[in-house]
Amino acid sequence: MLFNSYLFWIFFVLLWAVYRVLPHRGQNLLLLAASYYFYSCWDWRFLPLIMTTTLVNYFTAIGIENSDKATRHRWLLGFSAAVSLGLLAFFKYWGFFTESAYELMTLLGIPVQMSTLNIILPVGISFYTFQTMSYTIDVYRGQIKASRSLVNFALYVAYFPQLVAGPIERSVSLMPQIENPRSRRRGDFAEGLYLVMLGLFLKVVVGDNLGFIADGVFMAEPGTITGTDALVGVYCFAFQIYGDFAGYSSIARGVSKWLGIDLMTNFRMPYLARNPSDFWQRWHISLSSWLRDYLYIPLGGNRVSAGKVYRNLMITMLLGGLWHGAGWTFIVWGGLHGLILCGYRALGDRFTLPGRWGRTLATVFFFHLICLTWLFFRADSFAQAWQMLSLIFTDQGLSELSRYGFGMIAFFCLPLMVYEIWLDKAHSLRRLELVHWGWRSAVYCYIVFMIIVFPPPVFGQFIYFQF
Known part of the structure; x- marks a missing residue:
């Protein structure tokens, strides 16, 4: 669903008409459902991927905030980064790494056989991976408080206008706008x-x-x-x-x-x-x-x-x-x-x-x-x-x-x-x-x-x- 397509503008007009009459929590639920629908229009099979990234960073951030042990903070941050970067590395870089390794071995004269996987790149994975990582790092640094609402955090990760190609938003800016009621502003x-x-x-x-x-x-x-x-x-x-x-x-x-x-x-x-x-x-x-x-x-x-x-x-x-x-x-x-x-x-x-x-x-x-x-x-x-x-x-x-x-x-x-x-x-x-x-x-x-x-x-x- 491209911004320069009629389908997107039909989707947005219908969304906006309902959005304006809902209370704050209803607006967030609607935006989250619309964001997941928007993402599924590219390939619904990758919805579990973005949900996994969301859940891992949501719970690790809460775990970091609830603990007073620096060692536990580092372990939780490392786990969150390993999952986020691991998913990114597999879906985006697996073919590149294996092909480069095969070419290096061939150049060195080392006989090797490698099987390749035809992995589809999930749209927007680089953007929402960096966005979730910045959130968890900011919680680790004590710059923000961990969100206690899974709906609000999931919307922060999947917010459809910037989901697939940015901008890569910071939680200090976007999360308050999600968590607090929004009113019509002149201009x-x-x-x-x-x-x-x-x-x-x-x-x-x-x-x-x-x-x-x-x-x-x-x-x-x-x-x-x-x-x-x-x-x-x-x-x-x-x-x-x-x-x-x-x-x-x-x-x-x-x-x-x-x-x-x-x-x-x-x-x-x-x-x-x-x-x-x-x-x-x-x-x-x-x-x-x-x-x-x-x-x-x-x-x-x-x-x-x-x-x-x-x-x-x-x-x-x-x-x-x-x-x-x-x-x-x-x-x-x-x-x-x-x-x-x-x-x-x-x-x-x-x-x-x-x-x-x-x-x-x-x-x-x-x-x-x-x-x-x-x-x-x-x-x-x-x-x-x-x-x-x-x-x-x-x-x-x-x-x-x-x-x-x-x-x-x-x-x-x-x-x-x-x-x-x-x-x-x-x-x-x-x-x-x-x-x-x-x-x-x-x-x-x-x-x-x-x-x-x-x-x-x-x-x-x-x-x-x-x-």
């Missing part, structure tokens, strides 16, 4: 409408249209594309994944706003970043902040020696890459981001150019560094990534595909980037909501016009569902 409808409209534009108009071109380039037979075609493919994928993921997060926030629940901002004009630290405060903010708070800082963060800081950055980004997908290309993608973080940290202010033009050049340069990493993220193999990379630097011939691709990038992305620069200058994501209603209406009419007149050639899934 929720207008803000929700803005977020939904923006999300549909990012997903349907930008993401899916440019994704069609990117898929054509990356699926082309070797020797049939030029370096400029490859560059077009990388640019298109950069905006495809941004439109796809930021669009989903925006719609999730808008839908949730109509239910009286606030979800965190997950994207903030990431391609306007001038350095890697700035980028990770703008891109997939819920994941980058999770990795910072539960991995980077516990490793020592930047409070240790310079060498250990670089080690912490590399470990964090390598594991962040592995979180995204079970493949060496994802690990390399994370490693490249780690190297970029280390490089910018080592250079410090020497990499900062003065003035407005200096900031512009820094932004353009860093955008192309990000595109370089996206090449490895999107490529099916290292061989394809290296081939396309070498083409980009050796074969710059223009073709009909590259002319068409650059034209489509300009057509779909220039209005978006102008709008984001306008937002960034005001340091506000809600600037459009504060202008005269006529300007807002014009923007909404433009979005509706683009969705109707320029639908994508192929109906696209959300990329991050596979992570």
Whole structure:
């Protein structure tokens, strides 16, 4: 059940109509049932999986809070993490680990026979695993109280707007909104409408249209594309994944706003970043902040020696890459981001150019560094990534595909980037909501016009569902 489908909006309208007339407990029960139904529309066989994760973390958190023994706290936290990460490792990484082990043994000349399992990846498992882990860790740290309502905690884990692709919510923010009665707030409808409209534009108009071109380039037979075609493919994928993921997060926030629940901002004009630290405060903010708070800082963060800081950055980004997908290309993608973080940290202010033009050049340069990493993220193999990379630097011939691709990038992305620069200058994501209603209406009419007149050639899934 996709956000950009008629089926979802029928589901949501029916849910909202009943939701508004129920008391608080009834609302939570309805949302939990709707969330499980929403998840079962992907594959009902994985409902026991999310329920198991829910029960384990619910009872271990209560056990931690009820005990005054530090040793018991550590054992319960370890058990909870082992179950959550064990399920994630089996369903997401079993095939990758066994295949990598087989290739290593073959390379070493060790005869080995391995049987493989055809394991289906449960949608959203990486997101709700990290969400439940952060809850149990926060209880262990004494930062929050363990929930005594299984219904409320189950809803925190399975809340459908952000269940399958985030944002990864923290219990300190989401749990109070679930546990306390929600009332209608002035401005929720207008803000929700803005977020939904923006999300549909990012997903349907930008993401899916440019994704069609990117898929054509990356699926082309070797020797049939030029370096400029490859560059077009990388640019298109950069905006495809941004439109796809930021669009989903925006719609999730808008839908949730109509239910009286606030979800965190997950994207903030990431391609306007001038350095890697700035980028990770703008891109997939819920994941980058999770990795910072539960991995980077516990490793020592930047409070240790310079060498250990670089080690912490590399470990964090390598594991962040592995979180995204079970493949060496994802690990390399994370490693490249780690190297970029280390490089910018080592250079410090020497990499900062003065003035407005200096900031512009820094932004353009860093955008192309990000595109370089996206090449490895999107490529099916290292061989394809290296081939396309070498083409980009050796074969710059223009073709009909590259002319068409650059034209489509300009057509779909220039209005978006102008709008984001306008937002960034005001340091506000809600600037459009504060202008005269006529300007807002014009923007909404433009979005509706683009969705109707320029639908994508192929109906696209959300990329991050596979992570």
